[in-house]
Amino acid sequence: MKTTTKRAPGSIRRKQIKRATLEIISVEGLKRLSTKNLAQHVNLSEGTIFRHFHSKEDILLSIMEDVRKELNQPLHEIAMKTAAPEVRLKEFMCFHLDYLKRNNGVTILLFTDAAYQNSAPMLKELHDLFRQVKQDFEIIIRDGIATGVWQQGFALDAISFLYLGIPITMSIEMKLIPELFAEHDFCPQMLRLVYRLLGTTKQKVS
Amino acid sequence: MKTTTKRAPGSIRRKQIKRATLEIISVEGLKRLSTKNLAQHVNLSEGTIFRHFHSKEDILLSIMEDVRKELNQPLHEIAMKTAAPEVRLKEFMCFHLDYLKRNNGVTILLFTDAAYQNSAPMLKELHDLFRQVKQDFEIIIRDGIATGVWQQGFALDAISFLYLGIPITMSIEMKLIPELFAEHDFCPQMLRLVYRLLGTTKQKVS
């Protein structure tokens, strides 16, 4: 009984493994993320998994790198744009929430694993990802206040803390009531709340 | 070698086991919450754990009941008081955040376990706890709007969603940067933000 799978370059295999990892965590739960089950999902032997990743933790750290590239870096670029603060804020929030929706709230999945393992490097990495989001958010808000679009408000870090609650809570509720988030678009509604929080002086953007 | 521990009634043992459970999760991580390790923490044999709880999951479900009694019910009672909405809001928020601080963000610990196990009953229970918090929060806000203390605002469920983000994000950051939350009191700062969100018409409360 020959069951060897056709060969593929490591770069592709790594992507497949990471994709399967996220699918297992969000669909079957973290407990079912065994190397055996993972191997079955990508139709490879268990040993081959370890050909492409040194350890199970390495897979998740690699996923974190992806999140940094696919989520945090774009967010940072949005924050650094020259467009008006209102425009950037909308793009920032909607991109953020949309990414998490498309990726099953990947950051919370990663947090769950980091908390489970109590892995210092993973927790540190996650803390850094969250901090970056808040920093970039604050850049936009600061610009808005400087240009008089928004009122000089309260502590900036309190506002960015409150902002961070939006994607986090959304990710958690996606796990608790998955069916609710299939179609609904949170962004505009939340955007209005944030506007109110910022004491918008001009009316603009839908 | 006799190693039997002195006897104690089941009600006390159950409390000890639950306390040790939370301590292990928050200090050593969920992974180290084995029945063996748990038994060591309460200085009992592993078999005795199962004398007091049918299964490991039962321990965590029992902790959820405690949260319902110690957190959700008091929150509900605060919401139903006859005091002014501003007074209730402050008490509500500060009690909520203080409880989570004292208990290492127990709800997030429970969520982590529920997500790990992908346990339907635990996820359902957690969803219910969160829903109740939002409902009771909305009771206060509705009163405030009815009595003219706060402006008629946007969708109430959006506001309560944003509120829920505060305790959740705080719990997560407590896990990511434990040292930061040792002394700092979040409540007044966050309270001011929520006031702004509600478009307070009168000035009151510190």
Place this chain on the structure above:
DNA sequence: AGTATAAGTAAGTATTCGCTTGCAAAGATA
């Protein structure tokens, strides 16, 4: 005093876990 119940133990069980090893062979390069 006698007895039922509740609280304790040690030593298992079968199963799963992440990971390693030794070897085969496909595919690229020369």
Place this chain on the structure above:
DNA sequence: TATCTTTGCAAGCGAATACTTACTTATACT
């Protein structure tokens, strides 16, 4: 064609897992 690197597999490792079983004994009650 010859060689070297990469990708693959099957088999097995020791350790850990949640939970059970068979048995003891402290404690409370009649």
